[in-house]
Amino acid sequence: MEAQCLALSGLLGERKVAVPGTSTYNLSLDSYFSAQQSTIHPACIVSPETARDVSAAVEWLTTEGNNCHFAVRSGGHTSSVGASNIAGGVVIDLRTLGTVELSADKSTVLVGAGATWDAVYAKLDPLGLSVNGGRCAGVGVGGLTLGGGISHFSPRFGWTCDVVSNFQVILADGRIVDANATSNLDLFVALKGGNNNFGIVTRIALATFEQGLVWSGTVYNSLSSVDDIIAEFVKLNSRDAYDEYASYITTFGYSQPQGMAVIANQLEYTKEVEDPPIYRGYLSRPSLQKTTQLMNMTALAKRTAAFSPVDSRALSRVSTLVSTAAVMKAAFNHWNASVPAITSVSNIVWALVLEPLPPAIYARAAKSNALGLADRTEPLVVALLSVTWSDAKDDQHVAETANALMGAIDEEARKLGAFDPYVYLNYAGQHQDPIASYGAENVNRLRQVRQRVDPREVFKFQMASITLPAGLPEKVKTILQPDIQTTKLILTKTPTPWPLGVDDVLVRVHAAAPCNGELTWAQISPEFFPDKKLHVPCQDLAGTVASAPLDSGFAVGDDVFCRVDATRPGAGREYAIAKNRELAHKPKSLSWVDAAATPLSSLTAWQALFVHGTLDAAGIHGNAAAREQNGKQRVLIAGAGGSVGGWALQLAALAGAGVVVAVCGPDKEATVKQLGATEALNYRETSVREWATADAGRQVDLVVDCIGGETLAGCWIAVKEGGTLVSVNTPPDMVKPAGLNKKLAKNVFFIVDPYGRNLKDIATLIEAGKVKPLVDSVWEMNDFQKAFERLEEGHAKGKIIIKISPEA
Ligand SMILES: Cc1cc2nc3c(=O)[nH]c(=O)nc-3n(C[C@H](O)[C@H](O)[C@H](O)COP(=O)(O)OP(=O)(O)OC[C@H]3O[C@@H](n4cnc5c(N)ncnc54)[C@H](O)[C@@H]3O)c2cc1C
Ligand SMILES: NC(=O)c1ccc[n+]([C@@H]2O[C@H](COP(=O)([O-])OP(=O)(O)OC[C@H]3O[C@@H](n4cnc5c(N)ncnc54)[C@H](OP(=O)(O)O)[C@@H]3O)[C@@H](O)[C@H]2O)c1
Structure with a gap:
């Protein structure tokens, strides 16, 4: 027998501690609702006969040095696998605390937390009474009540937990206390939905009412x-x-x-x-x-169970x-x-x-x-x-x-x-994460209760549970655009965002980056933005995962980076929510600042060249046919001195494009050549239109435009008949020069898809030292105004980064 089971057996008596191979152990496992829970093997199962037994077990389990993980179960019907059983630990199986007693005046029924609802109805039906309990036989009184509880009688009485008048609870230090309207009121409220975060409930008093068939x-x-x-x-x-x-x-x-x-x-x-x-x-x-x-209710509960x-x-x-x-x-x-x-x-x-x-x-x-x-x-x-x-x-x-x-x-x-x-x-x-969904204020209140009744947080760390989210602040420092009709920003506090979707990953943000123009998007195209969006700017982030779904591919503590879709709040705050499909692991070689400089620009460039444009991404990885095909293409990048343009240059050159013309200001010529441009065009001296008109042989197969306006109009002249014109700024048709009779294979404007899988490819190239992000400047969070002023000047030499955490 394992040491902890031996000790508990000595403390409570052998009869109450079942080990593998015994029928009590097997029957307990067999009685879980789901096969996943039935096949988890604890070291032993404790079947207490009194609240004192539970108290003694908890006191021993939570004594420092014993270091034993445990789980508590009543009916064993939770769908959260591992919340009421624990591999290699100790299960406290409360089904032996299943008595159902009526108070002398019949107004209250005192139920052992391990009872099932059919047992409660079986006691009350013959007396013409009932209780606002669960609808299905086999479901435990303990679990259902501590999570809320929907009853057939709920429209008359509320949640099951609403009709509880007293909980008998074993606290983490083994104390047996009552929680009701006059004693431990905070705990009384917390247990009504707070599940097993505060103690083990051994008995529950519920109000009865008269009831026929x-x-x-x-x-x-x-x-x-x-x-x-x-x-x-x-x-x-x-x-x-x-x-x-x-x-x-x-x-x-x-x-x-x-x-x-x-x-x-x-x-x-x-x-x-x-x-x-x-x-x-x-x-x-x-x-x-x-x-x-x-x-009657007993028959109904049993009939309902028969369907499961x-x-x-x-x-x-x-x-x-x-x-x-x-x-x-x-x-x-x-x-x-x-x-x-x-x-x-x-x-x-x-x-x-x-x-x-x-x-x-x-x-x-x-x-x-x-x-x-x-x-x-x-x-x-x-x-x-x-x-x-x-x-x-x-x-x-x-x-x-x-x-x-x-x-x-x-x-x-x-x-x-x-x-x-x-x-x-x-x-x-x-x-x-149900408890997080109760809202920041309630979660905070629950944390305070736990702080009082379980200051060592043993129920959080030792017990298998549906737990309170760990140590998050109630509010976070946030850059906010309160009114989308103006680009004015403020620094304020907003409630910590909670991961509520099945694919939500909560990230502690270290560095974030805005994009040129983003403060006007919701005003210009309100149809793309949900009415209730909290307008937090900076959709690019680099940070550390604070919570993630189990099967998301990300775990707490992972360093990640991504672009958060612009329809949701951005990363200009201490915590942000990303979807797991948007995330990629941060390349180890990148600083937080460089990582935040990467997602939007690199993804946009990637999709402009390889998804909407005509270059083949396989060329990057040395595919000979792709490189040959890419080598035949002349590519022009307008806005090559900017963030998207800089990435487009690097990726086009890496994929083996034959000619890469970079349109940029005079101070960026050297940089664009380093990044892979075969030719630099100083737009302040010669416009794209003039350059292309001067020599028809200069025309290109593919244009990636980041500028729009007259530059994009010039790109119509610069692209060959049958070529491809991609703009990330403006739909090209809007600025097509009047009278121009040129047929293109495609002219397109697109909005970037923030795919983590593309970002993963880019991360691999960064790790291999083949591409790198460009950073214009780095700003403290308190200097966010200056960061946005610099951005809006329109002549950044890379991304503008705002440091959100001290680690950046
Ligand atoms: C077939 C079926 C029918 C259902 N019908 C209903 C319904 O009509 N209405 C409804 O609202 N829900 C219903 N549920 C959902 C049910 O409320 C939950 O599954 C609930 O968790 C089951 O409680 P339990 O005691 O059986 O589960 P358990 O798996 O034993 O426990 C569930 C959770 O509660 C904790 N817990 C249990 N007892 C205690 C205790 N005494 N002290 C501290 N923590 C404890 C456990 O540690 C675990 O985290 C149903 C579920 C099933 C499978
Ligand atoms: N559709 C999408 O999904 C998507 C995604 C990302 C970005 N965007 C858009 O793409 C545009 C570029 O974004 P960005 O992040 O790369 O911006 P950025 O980093 O601010 O770059 C802008 C660059 O444009 C250059 N420039 C200005 N006028 C020019 C001209 N007439 N010709 C050539 N270059 C000129 C500036 O360089 P100089 O100093 O040399 O003048 C500056 O470096 C923005 O409009 C942005 O909103 C769209």
Whole structure:
């Protein structure tokens, strides 16, 4: 037996500590909901019989020197793998604390945290009572309540946690305390959504109410009914007139074993009313199948559990949407489009479950729980992607497809103004960060509670958990453009951005770079920018990852650089959010300043030459055919003295372009030649138009223009018949010289795609010493005004960099 298990066994008695190979150990593992959790092997499993047992175990586990990692479980139904089981550590399995007792006046039920909801209903049903608890047998009272809890009775009483009157809690030092409205009030509030960050809850007191049978119906419809079903869902999910006895869920589900996709509407009415009129819209329309019945809560919870497969692999991802037909239809369309990608996965059930979350539920006690929804007013929808399948070899594919689907739904919801950042903890997927979604103020409050009850933070460092995000400031120093109608900037503080999307990576920024003209983009083209965008400038960053999704390819502490898409807040602040597809690892040879000088300019140049232009990138890596082809081309770069132009020169020369003409000011001739120009044209002496008109033999196959205006008009003369004209400044057609009758293969303006994969290629070239960024000047964050003045002069000799952290 492992040393820690031996010690616990001595402390609590052998009977209470199960080791591998025993039936107690095996039964405990088998009782997790997901196969992924069942196959994690702890060193031993502690089954406490009293709160004192838990206290003794916690005291021992958290004593300095024992250094033992542990996990706590109640029903074992969380979808976050590893949050209630731990490889090689100790699991405290609370199922042995599962008593259900009624207070003398029957107003309260005292439930051991390890009880399951069916056991609670089994006790209360015969007495004509019930409780605002979970909907499914097997789900634990502990986990569901500490994450919020959605009940069939929620429209009448709020979240499950809202009806708790007392938590008995074991703190990190082993103390047994009560948390309620008069004792440990801060902890009482924190536990209502704060999960296992503060202690182990051993007993929960919940308010009871009188309850008879409930009506339950399931109506299956074909996918073609989707518009009507969504309309009905949205109509019932009303802010002002939600029927508080109505509890309903609509699921878009594909089942591989059954080879079909349907819409399932699970309708409950928590009053003994047959075919409740509120559901007429569902019940009266043609359906594939329909069942309706009156039953008690125990039977209903067991029937619900019977729909869940046993021993399956399981995954969930959750989003919150504002309840509109448009966003639900968009969610359906994305789900429907995702089905072909998973039909080959054995025994997969791919279900997008939509649950109404009206103010009747979330606003009842919004200021007395930790969920952070007090400022919402609209009816919301919890959109849960719930997936089960059978084969571990499909894990990666299922996770990636799930992330892509939920990412697409989030993105569409944002576009439709129907995205809510709340992440329901009990449905959160593996790397979602539900507690961060409660908002900076709530997270800060929760941290203060932890500081008080667990100052050594043992629950953070020793316990497997869905944890509070680590040590981030509440607000960060930020350069902000408060009004897009002017280019005026201010230095202020804004809330620390939280990574809420499945592909969000939080980066501590060391250095950032603005781009010429960026402060006018939102004014000139408002259609590209979300209304609620926080206008933080500087879309280029170099920094260190502070948090990243598990399967993102990036880990906390990685040094990275990237261009953040301009539709989202930039990096002129201490922390920024990048998408993992935008990021690349920073070349070790680059300083923070040089790294921040690279992304936008190099990516734009890369895409101008190799994606929109006619050079072949394979030439860079020595491909003979590509080099031969590139060698035949004459290329002109207008604005070669600037950042994009400088990169275009280097990359064109590296790819083997035959001739590279650099259009620049007189003071940059030497530099452009060093970077690979075969010829420099001083535009202040001779315009591009004059240069090209003087000798038709000078015409080029490819132009990359960074300047626009008269320079770009001259480029029309400089490019050959059948050639290619690319501008990153202005659509070339807008300045085509009148009367010019020249047919080009292509004339194009494009906006850069901030792809991390292109940046990775560029990083490799930098590491090999083949290309390098150009820096004009470096500014302290407090001198941001001067940095932007220099930028707007329009004659920078490379990127203008703002140092954001002291490390830069
Ligand atoms: C089939 C199914 C049906 C569901 N139905 C509902 C539903 O109707 N409504 C709803 O809101 N959610 C529902 N859920 C989600 C459910 O609320 C969460 O999965 C919840 O985490 C399960 O709690 P548990 O105790 O079973 O899980 P566990 O895996 O045991 O625990 C979940 C988390 O809570 C922590 N925890 C558990 N007990 C304690 C404790 N006593 N003290 C401190 N920390 C503790 C664990 O460490 C872990 O981090 C359902 C899930 C499934 C799989
Ligand atoms: N579409 C996109 O996705 C995209 C991406 C990145 C950038 N851009 C745009 O591309 C442009 C260039 O960006 P940048 O970052 O390279 O800017 P930059 O670094 O500020 O460079 C501008 C350069 O232009 C030169 N210049 C000014 N007038 C000129 C002229 N008439 N002929 C030739 N050169 C001239 C200046 O050099 P001298 O000192 O020699 O005059 C200066 O160095 C900006 O308009 C920017 O908004 C677009």
